[in-house]
Amino acid sequence: MNVDSEKFKQVSFNNYGNVTIMGDISTLDFNTPYKITGVETKGKYGMSYKVISCRRDKPTTSEETYTFLKSILTLNQANELYKNYPNVIDMVLNNEPIDLSIVKGIGEKSFKKIRDKIIDNFKLMDLINEFKGLLSINVIRKMYDKYASIEKVRAKVLDDPYKFLCDLSGIGFKTADMMLLDFQKSNTIDFGYDLKTSKQRCRSCILYTLKENENNGSTRVRLEELNEQVKTLTPECANKFVECLKEDDIYYHVDNENHPYVSIKSTYETEKYIYDRIINANKFKEVYDCNYKDYTKIDEAQLTETQNNALKNLCENQFSILVGYSGTGKSFSVQGILNMLNDLGKNFTLLAPTGKASKVLGNYTGVDAQTIHRGLGYVPPKWTYNEENKLNCDVLIIDEVSMTDIFLFKRVLEAIDFRRTKMLIIGDPAQLPSVACGNLLHDLLSIKELPCTKLTEVFRYNDGGLMKVATDVRNSVQYLKEQKDSKKKMMVYGDNKDYTFINADKLEGINYLVTIYKRVLESYKPDEVTVLSCYRKGDFGSVALNGLLQPLANPHDVNDIHVTVKNQEFYIGDIVMQTVNNREAIAVTLDEQFGNKEWVEYKTNIFLANGETGVIKDITDDLIVIDFNDVLIGYSREDMQNVSLAYAITCHKSQGSQNKVIILFTPSSHTYMLNSNIIYVGLTRMQEKVFHIGDINTINRAVLKKENFERNTWLKELKNI
Template identity: 25%
Template sequence: MIMIEGNLERITFQNEENHYTIARLSTGKSNSMITIVGFMAGISPGQTLRLSGNWETHPRYGQQFKIETFEVRLPETIEGIQKYLESGVIQNIGPLIAKRLVRYFGPKTLEIIEQYPERLTEVHGIGKAKARQIESAWKGHHIVRELMQFLQARGIKGSYSALILKEYGEGALEILKNDPFQLAEDIPGIGFVIADTISQYNGAPLNDPKRIRGCIQHLIGQGENDGHTFLPDTNIIDQCRQTFQINPETTAIALKELADKGTVVIEEHEDAQVVKAVYSKELYQAEQGIANRFKALLSVPMPPLSMNPEQITQEILQKLAIQLSSEQLNVLEQILNHRAAVITGGPGTGKTTLIRSVNAIFERLGKLVVLAAPTGRAAKRLSEVVQREAKTIHRLLKYNLKEQRFEINQNNPIDADVIIIDEASMVDTLLLFHLIRAVPVTSVLILVGDVFQLPSVGPGNVLKDIIQSNVIPVYYLKTIFRQAQESPIIVNAHMVRDWNQKGEVPDFQTAKTDDELSEFYFIQKSDPLAVVETIKILCSQSIPHRFNYNPIRDIQVLTPMHKGLIGTINLNQELQNILNPGKNGMEIMGVTYKKDDKVMHLKNNYEKEVFNGDIGTISSIDNQTRQVTVDYEGRTVNYEAEEMHELSLAYAISVHKSQGSEYPVVIVPLLTQHYIMLQRNLLYTAMTRGKKLVILIGTRKALSAAVNNDKPKERLSGLTRRLLLN
């Protein structure tokens, strides 16, 4: 860590929400100017800053000092004090009042404001009301700075200060000192580990009951982030002991107390390896609710069909001008007999064609059908193929952002006879619970998806669990259609999915010569830098020139991880530099955004009607108002600077973020540097995102590791068990 001290000359940029700052500092006897970046509150020109951090090189702005901690020394000279107050750092003190204050009180000006604010009325132009305003502004200014320095002294990012101040106001420091675990309960984004760091720094005992309860809930939440709906009690007790030095007996007592309060649910599994499963109350109710609702649906018999199934099927196929395989025809006729069913199959097996047919048949029978999918992109794709409206599940259930609840629920169910959900592998336990309890028992629920793809980001593995239970009718589509059989992308994807030659590498269908055009390529490169350069050349030159695809709109790089040379962060920077160079942009949180950049929205925003995974292009940037406008396929959405955390560059995105989407061209880097993420279902998911061209770049060793790792990380879930018990 490097220490630097200097005078703050000017603030180039400061985010009012999280205090991310870019500023210029004069240092040393020569007063040489340097750029400093980091989270700093309560600073203004004229102050002396003592900083710790490290030098880094920004690709566009060059060398700058990245701040880890900062300490403010208030100016002591008359000139410094006047410059400090003139900067506007204290509300209600402008240049004129600043001059009068300094002229009257001299070097004691700041001392008077802080300790004797009633004396401010001695200065011409400052009455009692104005003096009170200055006193209040001074206190607020120092609270922010003291809070940030309190956090940074404990090794915690100063950016959290804005969240803490918003929640607690002037009492923030008091809570941090006396009850830091309250933060983890009250403020999203500040978890147990941060609260515990503050608590330990404050000298609190390791066996503090609040600490133990917080630790248990933290571990359950961590398990949910990893996809589990529960954790074994032994895991929680062991992790509390190993990571947080909490006595096992004490943890067991705290677990029982939390269960008695109803915060967690402890369930005994006599028929399984896990003796006691610990759930959050919410996920326990979700699993139980899903199983109960499926039981209710399946208990209501379907009424007799008003027409002969074969007759209506032929009528619909003629109308749609499509042909179905015997496998699909069998599904079509059988599915009319069930209140709930699953259709699963890989690419090219006709899942979407079957959805069109099922939709048309039920409509012909006079039934009201609704189509939905987990994401906006998946819903849009479904709508295009079936040629009728498809909604996101959240929109179908009318999510109320203000009240954070679904307006369509068990008391106000979905107004439809048939509900068809596509891309069901992406649906997590909580979302399925909210969906299924809004399905009337007299309606039909059909889940469609590819069970071999990556599971949902949220907890659970519902499609796999439902299929494994054998309680709900499941229809497997295995036949690859002739047209699909001619696609190297589909053939190679199925080869990966069904691979059973341990230690070997698939012999992919690809171009045999450099002159031959193909839909699939495997380019062997072992050096990460060489992979990055190859991706840049492919995106900027080879693919646009040889295949006539737009480098920004049509090509999508999918990578397993965010960090490293071939992670999303570095690849986005590299691809932005080569595909969208030389334009003035706006830097926010260390990322420069430019007009025409490809960006992705990262979280559902119902006010703006943009959703997690939506990809658009920046159509304009206003540096004066610090506003960015994004074009989402003809629909424009405005973002203020403080909302830009909802966006990221999208030249390269994670494979998880690509689920439910298709792209004309997909490029996938595959190296052993991402060994932990080299899984068969991840590679399979990435390959099946490409419609016209898929290019893998990497080593045979990494490819072998991926195709031979057919056991993705296990997710602990009780849904299969509950379905069987029901």
């Protein structure tokens, strides 16, 4: 900030002679005067100011309005909008409709950016000031978007403050609780009752605890455990616990062993829906009239009797399961199924939970495969295929089901009419369960009534290479032996030398990793090589590794066009990953209607899942264009906060994907996270070669540990409820 030091003599400078501000505020414009109230905060670089309020004067002249528009939009967009709506600021503040069809080059996404900017700067600041800066601009904006009235926002805060802040604004209970109690203590808001002992507070604490339980994978919790947590977090209102359990959005049940369980009601209903639909699916029994044994030969390979059972189950049932470990021939079984369906004249749809998994499915079948979201026609917030509009296919096949959470799977079942559509789900029971709650594949495998084919024979085990190593890891066999010759660092396994172990730990391992990466890039493209680590953060996590790999994979000069976000520099050509679900991505295309090339939006509300990877194609003053599976997406600097480099990624993020070369780094500092399942996932991402860098003792200990697949869920117990 530039501050008039003569006029504001009390303002403190930091160690570098600058005046700096910090806080959750709207994006500030260059060369614009702001009136700021802040609290002095001593930090790493000296004194700074935590912003309590930040406002700017509303433009009063045409020239000021035009300057404001140019600070948000491209020059051509600003010209177009100002030409058609010179009073656009007042129109937005008065919630007047604006016809974008007459404004060239500005779509809904671009206009939302200017609308938010106007409202943030000239309307919401009063509300921020009213709450003394305790509510961020993002929270205030969510409130305003919901009710479009400052007066209604005030009323809702008073009516049920915990529900309002936690449900609508996405604030966690602990933060909301601290804020609201602070509001009451400071007399910022008079709620008319004591929040600390209120039923609203107890109910919100219960829902928070249940949600945290879901974030850890389970869908229900023992009553006693829930009660203890509520007593710990909010002892003043814990006496309202029993009363709150009677609320409509909470489900309570005592099982046959007299164990009481509690969950969020909608989560219970999701698992109940899944169970009922699948159990009832095979009552329809449309049996295909064909000899499935005629399809045992795939190219030069022959399906085993067990593999062929997957074809039999599909012919005879509306719902069936195919599971198998890496190397057991799931892909050959699927190819036999598709050959059979083609001969029968049946149309089929192939889906997978992520873009990477659908690409793998498409590659080994030779058939177009889609993500579940795309296959169901998800255009946020609507699903094209649903209970009213069913999928039009004879067979639906979903791969990598272990990655699919219960809520997404419910969407799939809603879109199926089992009277005409068969469903086959495929998975690897040794892979990690979904990040979201539920344990779908493992729970379904525990339901004995469901027809299931389990493949266990690993065909290339005797080759002594990757398939043997991966199988030994899965079976907790310590395949690495201590080397008598301590100078021998590299051990090559297998007839085709597809697995190489490098006995090097931490910094020495990093040096080997960089050397191997350079050498591999002599024969492979950067997007054909993936480095895997257990952790994202830390000295040996994927973030740090990306810093080492980026200049090797995408060499750049300091003067090359780039954008810096959260201390990370992104260059054209960088491989990147979306790190959270994006339901409002915007597709862009190059347009020359203004006489020069400019990126313009042509399709809105595209869904990009957490974990999708892409390549940066262009960087302009206000846009970063990323190619996600041949769809060009336009990102702002703000959007890039949810994007990371992807030369190195975590093993969890890699699940469902494959690449030609995998470099797996498992240093001893990752011991806490390492187990046989994590290593198994990392190893089985490869198509041609794996270079595994780590410490022998660390790996030998890790393969004896198993991922805890136990999650407390309703699905596997519903038969007894």
